[in-house]
Amino acid sequence: MSDKNAVSTVEIPNTNLNVADDTFKGKIKGIINEAMSNNPYFAAGGGLMILGTGLAVARSGIVKLSRVLYRQMIVDLEIQSKDKAYSWFLTWMAKHPQRVSRHLSVRTSFIQHDNGSISTRFNLVPGPGNHWIKYKGAYLHIKRERSAKMIDLQNGSPYETVTLTTLYRDRHLFHEMLDEAKELALKTTEGKTVIYTSFGPEWRKFGQPKAKRAYASVILDRGIKENILKDVQQFMQNGKWYSDRGIPYRRGYLLYGPPGSGKTSFIQALAGELDYNICMLNLSEGNLTDDRLNHLMNNMPERSILLLEDIDAAFNQRAQTQDQGYHSSVTFSGLLNALDGITSSEETITFMTTNHPERLDPAIMRPGRIDYKQFVGNASLYQAQQMFLKFYPEKVELAELFVKELADLKLSVSTAQLQGLFVMNKDDAPAALANIGTLKLTNGIDSHI
Numbered sequence: 104m105s106d107k108n109a110v111s112t113v114e115i116p117n118t119n120l121n122v123a124d125d126t127f128k129g130k131i132k133g134i135i136n137e138a139m140s141n142n143p144y145f146a147a148g149g150g151l152m153i154l155g156t157g158l159a160v161a162r163s164g165i166v167k168l169s170r171v172l173y174r175q176m177i178v179d180l181e182i183q184s185k186d187k188a189y190s191w192f193l194t195w196m197a198k199h200p201q202r203v204s205r206h207l208s209v210r211t212s213f214i215q216h217d218n219g220s221i222s223t224r225f226n227l228v229p230g231p232g233n234h235w236i237k238y239k240g241a242y243l244h245i246k247r248e249r250s251a252k253m254i255d256l257q258n259g260s261p262y263e264t265v266t267l268t269t270l271y272r273d274r275h276l277f278h279e280m281l282d283e284a285k286e287l288a289l290k291t292t293e294g295k296t297v298i299y300t301s302f303g304p305e306w307r308k309f310g311q312p313k314a315k316r317a318y319a320s321v322i323l324d325r326g327i328k329e330n331i332l333k334d335v336q337q338f339m340q341n342g343k344w345y346s347d348r349g350i351p352y353r354r355g356y357l358l359y360g361p362p363g364s365g366k367t368s369f370i371q372a373l374a375g376e377l378d379y380n381i382c383m384l385n386l387s388e389g390n391l392t393d394d395r396l397n398h399l400m401n402n403m404p405e406r407s408i409l410l411l412e413d414i415d416a417a418f419n420q421r422a423q424t425q426d427q428g429y430h431s432s433v434t435f436s437g438l439l440n441a442l443d444g445i446t447s448s449e450e451t452i453t454f455m456t457t458n459h460p461e462r463l464d465p466a467i468m469r470p471g472r473i474d475y476k477q478f479v480g481n482a483s484l485y486q487a488q489q490m491f492l493k494f495y496p497e498k499v500e501l502a503e504l505f506v507k508e509l510a511d512l513k514l515s516v517s518t519a520q521l522q523g524l525f526v527m528n529k530d531d532a533p534a535a536l537a538n539i540g541t542l543k544l545t546n547g548i549d550s551h552i
């Protein structure tokens with residue numbers, strides 16, 4: 104029977120086949136309908152299945168839609184801990200009045216007051232976790248994360264990020280917020296000089312920003328301060344002149360003379376006067392290599408004067424390396440390369456100091472390396488008088504006597520020694536005059552190189 108049907112099926116034209124198929128489908132449908140209408144369990148299961156499928160489709164639709172909406176409506180900003188804005192932002196947020204933070208971290212800082220005293224301040228900054236703030240009417244979500252696996256190789260601290268999230272339409276607030284954070288950070292150093300020293304390959308703040316050294320408090324011989332200040336100011340105004348001629352925009356100054364004559368103090372006062380910071384490097388530092396010196400000199404914080412102290416150290420070690428065979432840190436050629444290699448198009452003002460100008464190789468005196476050299480010697484009579492009046496402002500007559508006595512004794516003393524005498528006889532000008540003999544004789548230094 105089945106064989107017969109099979110043969111006839113082959114012979115039936117297509118239309119008949121569809122008819123047979125429709126009949127089969129109809130039968131199945133009938134069975135399902137019957138089962139569903141007659142069997143309540145089956146009907147409920149089918150309903151649930153359809154409902155479940157519908158919900159699953161709806162759910163994935165919602166997820167996709169919310170992703171699209173998130174992308175369209177939400178904007179993120181990531182600040183990494185290696186960026187300057189990172190600590191500015193945390194400090195800003197610590198001061199923001201409308202914030203909800205349950206996780207806080209403490210940051211201790213030391214504040215130097217105008218009278219020189221130092222007090223401690225604890226800032227409670229947002230710790231790792233989620234925070235909310237309301238800023239200019241908009242809500243911002245802030246997430247601070249600390250990586251358990253990645254550390255900053257330079258300082259060994261864990262790598263961190265802060266992610267700010269807000270509505271796309273409020274994205275301009277990021278700029279405003281970062282500007283405010285920067286302003287706040289700059290205010291803490293306003294009227295102060297930040298001293299940077301090298302830490303590995305990077306510059307780090309050395310202690311807290313210091314109150315600016317008053318320019319008038321450093322007393323050099325007539326005209327020295329004024330001439331250097333004028334030269335630096337002229338240099339600072341001539342950036343275009345340098346760039347038009349393709350000359351590296353840098354200027355090097357050498358101050359040489361005996362210890363305690365006020366070289367470093369003057370550079371600090373000059374930085375204060377110009378509202379600049381100081382990047383300080385001592386070339387006799389053991390772990391400073393040529394590569395590090397070069398890298399540091401090409402990566403200085405903005406608005407900074409580079410101060411290279413004791414540059415003769417680079418020359419000493421060259422001789423020592425040859426004669427005694429021990430390893431030098433910064434070499435003479437390393438120093439020259441670093442001075443020549445400052446490629447930054449921003450201005451670079453380098454001050455170098457030495458107590459031993461006779462040890463310097465003439466190669467360093469080339470313009471472009473040292474453009475301006477100045478001897479800063481032991482106290483002249485003019486300086487002695489000015490120093491006396493700085494400590495005892497109204498004692499003009501005693502100041503004259505003091506200078507006369509100094510001249511009679513033919514004493515060559517440093518300004519630091521004079522300062523020592525006046526500090527010992529604080530508020531007692533006659534005692535300072537009486538004790539003038541305690542100033543020891545110091546050797547002069549050749550003022551011509």
Ligand SMILES: Nc1ncnc2c1ncn2[C@@H]1O[C@H](COP(=O)(O)OP(=O)(O)OP(=O)(O)O)[C@@H](O)[C@H]1O
Pocket residue numbers: 320321322323360361362363364365366367368369456457458518519520522
């Ligand atoms: N000309 C000066 N005017 C005012 N203070 C001075 C002067 N010279 C020295 N002093 C005081 O003496 C101390 C040492 O001065 P400073 O370190 O500036 O001397 P220096 O010439 O840089 O010495 P060194 O060559 O040893 O580095 C400071 O406390 C400074 O205030």
